[in-house]
Amino acid sequence: MVFDAQGNPVPFANVVFAGSSEGTITNEDGRFYLQSDNTYDALKVTFVGFKAKEVSLPQRVNYDLEITLEEETESLSEVVVYSGKQPKKNNPAIDILRKIWANKRSNGLxxxxxxxxxxxxxxxxxxxxxxxxxxxxxxxxxxxxxxxxxxxxxxxxxxxxxxxxxxxxxxxxxxxxxxxxxxxxxxxxxxxxxxxxxxxxxxxxxxxxxxIYDNYLKFFDKSFVSPLSTTGIDTYNYVLADSSYIKDKWCYNIIYYPRRSNELTFKGDFWVNDTTWAIKEINLQVNKSANIxxxxxxxxxxxxxxxxxxxxxxxxxxxxxxxxxxxxxxxxxxxxxxxxxxxxxxxxxxxxxxxxxxxxxxxxxxxxxxxxxxxxxxxxxxxxxxxxxxxxxxxxxxxxxxxxxxxxxxxxxxxGYYEWDKANLDIGPLFSAFGFNDVEGLRLRGGARTYFDQNDPWRLEGFGAYGFKDKKFKFGLSGKVLLDHKARLIVSGGYRQDVEQIAASLTTSTDVLGRNLASSSLVTVGNNDQLTSIKLANFAIEAEFFKNFKVRSDISYRTLESASPTFNLDYYTDFTQTEVKSQIKQTELVLSGIFEPGKHTSGYGVERTVTNEWFPTIYFGYTKGVEGLFDSDFDYEKLQFSYRQPWRMGGLGTFSSTIEAGKTFGEVPLGLLSVVPGNQNLFSIYGTFPQLNYYEFVTDTYATLHLEHNFGGRLFGRIPFLRKLNLREIIGFRGAWGSISEENQLINASNIDYIAPNEEPYYEYSVGVGNILKVLRIDFNFRGNYLDTPDARSFGVTGALEFSF
Structure with missing residues (x-):
């Protein structure tokens, strides 16, 4: 360790092997560790305001060295001892930093x-x-x-x-x-x-x-302020500590360290050339109090x-x-x-x-x-x-x-899968083995998929489930095959017979094995009995002619009917509203496209693993309901669009935004309309409205907006008694507008009133605290309007487990 004469540790002191450029700096506690493949006899320790000191190394390995530096005494009136916050004006280190900024685009590649x-x-x-x-x-x-x-x-x-x-x-x-x-x-x-x-x-x-010249260095899903950032003056203290030749180039040595704790910053030093103002060497050590x-x-x-x-x-x-x-x-x-x-x-x-x-x-x-x-x-x-x-x-x-x-x-x-290598099968997903809802009661599920390696050109997958309350068996089977690697031409098909909460998403899934979280929950607000029995058969062809731009064509046939005696999807089949039908049979042709620029994947088989997350997702879809085809009931058209974009905001944290819009042309019953997705779970689910009940708003024309910002602890980190907890502040806003035609209201024979947020946009807002004990997030949700709607929930609390850096 390195101390001053009073026994206080000296942070950020330079420690090098004497006669070399191999060195390091001490940490906040004055500690350092230095190792070399070469053999040296002494260390040289320097810091502005103190005399340089050489320390002999009697052995090849030396532990627990204690080095005391003496203050410079020859010209005390001229010596400036740098400690704590450094001035922004008349600081030669910052003058050099500005020259680095001016020349960074003319350096390197x-x-x-x-x-x-x-x-x-x-x-x-x-x-x-x-x-x-x-x-x-x-x-x-x-x-x-x-x-x-x-x-x-x-x-x-x-x-x-x-x-x-x-x-x-x-x-x-x-x-x-x-x-x-x-x-x-x-x-x-x-x-x-x-x-x-x-x-x-x-x-x-x-x-x-x-x-290193960028304003923010991005790794571990975080944005760290670079010491060479143009905002560095407000983030770091800088000290011009030394100057020397490094391989015949004259360079300046600048030490830097954070102005504040708990922020995503570094400490260290760098050597910069005196003519090109290019970095010759730099080391960075993340501040130990950083919120990570x-x-x-x-x-x-x-x-x-x-x-x-x-x-x-x-x-x-x-x-x-x-x-x-x-x-x-x-x-x-x-x-x-x-x-x-x-x-x-x-x-x-x-x-x-x-x-x-x-x-x-x-x-x-x-x-x-x-x-x-x-x-x-x-x-x-x-x-x-x-x-x-x-x-x-x-x-x-x-x-x-x-x-x-x-x-x-x-x-x-x-x-989430157990690998049964001898049979080339993966058993799972294990996390879906147990579930519960008001219709099925306790639900047990088992599934498996073929798996030879991650480049399999084909894959089969299936599941079976049983509800102990409704005493019914559910199952599903799907398969897909990669026909052309270059165009990623994939043919898939399957069948599923299951119970699902279809009011939890605006975009109808064509994944025959898909099932949303709202369909099975141990903890809900109110009853979770508005579930639908669904039988879905689907055949699809998809291709990726351009990187990260996938087009897909589906033909699907599904039947929908209530899974609960307290809920129905009934609709009138005649103008006099005397004949009622409870089951919907529908054939749909779907053409869709997904564009995800910047997405990275691994593997070359029929399925690939996405390995990053900071990319936008743009979806568009056209659906044609064909009456009469396979005894289908309705003829209609539907257009849908969504755009989701996560944003890294540098030192301000991360921001997520999603826009969805859609319109249905034609007369359709409740099971085919667009329901603004409520959330009666106690789990925070992005893309849903936690203060809306299922089927509270029903539309045939809609637009929704979801905004969420995570400050990453930037605010809490400046409050003394909260600083050490490394909590993270989260705010959110959600809005929805929609309407429903008179024809689609008249066809309704269910026990649900069709209400759409067409008088004024519905909105919610939330404030949350994340990183509680590093894994828990809690959101406090407030309903902004439509408070006179029956069973309206003005306030609620949701939570989630989040494992992040």
Whole structure:
């Protein structure tokens, strides 16, 4: 540790090996850890306002050093001791920062029309804080050999055990004129799970790349304020600490640290060149009080090299994160480490635009099973002895029955399916095994799907369920096959016979195995008896001719009737309103499209896994009800549109917005109308109205709006007694307008009054608190109008379990 003469810790002091540029800075408590592959005899410790101090290193490994710095005494009248908040005016560090802003667009790859480079990426996960109690634990009985690979972190000084490693070699092409980039994967391998693209894609999204010059650095679903941000002056304190030559380039050293706690900020330092104002080296360590879950430590290093005497390009990026349930110093966790190396830059060699739009449509197993000779040639730095040992250790570990059982349980908890490998079946979803509602009572459900690997060209799936109150058996079966990889031409079909709450969504699902949360709930407000017995047969053809733009054509036949004696879907079949029918038989032709720009997926089979979430979803659909076809009852047309967009708002948090609109042309009964989705659950469900009852508003023309903003703790973090709780503030607004024609009101013979919010738009608003105990969210919902409607609920509380960083 580093102290001043009074015994107070000195945060953000520079600590380097004497005679080198290898170093670090102390944390808020004055602690540091420094490691090198080279051997040095001394440390040099410096901080503005104190005398530089060299400390000898008598051994190759030195622990628990205590270093005391003396204040500068020669010219006290001229010395400024920097502590706490730094001035924004007359601060040379901020003058340099402004020059970085002015030159950032003329640095790096932005200077060139086109670029290409080789990239090597290594991601490793390690179990850390290894001690004798863990080694001797019964959990690792007959697996003790794994501890032969233990090492010590050069960043934290903690012991760790590598448990997984993934290597990736690729070539990147970019065009700044077209604003497009493409990465061609040449090889990928990992220890134990070499061909699992879902796992590989998860790792890629977990450690997505970022540009240090951007205002916000986005990872772990958070937006951290960059120390080079144009808003950095209001977020960080900056101190000009040193200047020196780094590989014949004169550079300035600037230390930075947050002005406030609990915000998504860093501490660290960077070296910047004095002519190009480009970053030469930078390290970033997330502030320990930052409002982020499950991550105890984040440390980043980036190095840049000089090309043609003036162009600084990134050559190395190192990212370490410490995942842990608790942030206490001695708590055990898992390190996630990513090292990315860049080489062989080539510029201004243009390629055709369709080169960047071309998609990889088929799984190439060779990419995931490259031989050792490929990695010897393409690996930009050799693996350490311990990293090499991970491959051998994981191969041995998978032969241990206890490890295989642990893997199976973990996989089932994540995916919701139990893998029955011998039969090539997945049993589940496990989380749907139990349910309850007023019609079925206790409901038991079992299901399975075929699964050979994630690139299956076809898949069958089915379920069976039984309600102990209605004593009825429900079932469903579906299948799909991928006919053409390039166009992603898929043919699917299936049949379902079930009980469902059809008033919980404006867009009718054509998924024969789909079932919404409102259909089965243990906790509701009021009765949950307005359920429908549905029999649905569907056949569909879909294709994706352009990336992330899917078109689909369906033909479906369904019958609808009430599942409860206290609820009905009755309608009149004649003008005199004397004949009533309770069952709806309907054939529909549906043409729909979904556009999701920016969506990332893994796998090449009939089903793919979405690996990111920050992209918009645009849906449009046209439905034609055909009277007489398969004894269908009604002839009508329906248009529907929805647009959902999640937004990252930088330091202000995250924002979600959804717009839905639709219109039905023709005379139809209640079961075919558009019901504004209420929510009588005590769960917060985005896209529904928690203060509306089911079937409270019925329309044939509608428009709805859902807005929600999560401040991410920005407000609570400034309140002293709330700061340490890391709570997050959430506000929401929901609105709906709709109307219903006289013809559609007259056909109604049910026990429901058709009321539409056509006099004025209906609205609700809510305030909520998230991240309670890191997993719980509570919303307080207020109804804005239509308070005189029978059984109107003016206020309610809903909650949800949320697992997020």
């Amino acid at each position: 932005n200077q060139f029309d086109q670029y290409a480079y080789d990239k090597y990426e290594k991601v490793e996960f390690d179990l850390n804080t290894i001690d004798s109690s863990l080694i001797n634990s019964k959990i690792f009985n007959k697996m003790e050999f794994i501890f032969d690979q233990m090492d010590t972190s050069r960043i934290t000084g903690k012991t760790y055990l590598p448990i997984f490693i993934n290597e990736r070699s690729s070539e990147v092409f970019g065009d700044n004129i077209l604003d497009k980039e493409k990465e061609e994967l040449k090889g990928n391998r990992n220890s134990g799970f070499s061909t699992n693209q879902t796992l590989i894609a998860f790792i890629q999204e977990l450690y997505n790349e970022f540009n 879950n499950w991550v105890k430590e984040i440390y980043i290093e980036q190095e840049y090299d000089v090309l043609n005497d003036s162009v600084f390009l990134i050559t190395r990026d190192y990212f370490l994160s410490d995942f842990a349930l608790r942030k206490k110093e001695g708590s055990r966790g898992v390190y996630g480490k990513r090292t990315t190396l860049y080489d062989n830059y080539v510029f201004d060699q243009p390629k055709q635009e369709d080169f960047y739009d071309e998609r990889v449509t088929r799984y190439n197993e060779q990419v995931y099973t490259q031989p050792d000779s490929f990695w010897d040639e393409n690996r930009m730095e050799p693996l350490s002895k311990d990293e090499k040992g991970v491959y051998v250790m994981l191969d041995s570990l998978q032969k241990v029955p206890k490890f295989q059982a642990f893997y199976n349980v973990s996989s089932a908890m994540v995916s």
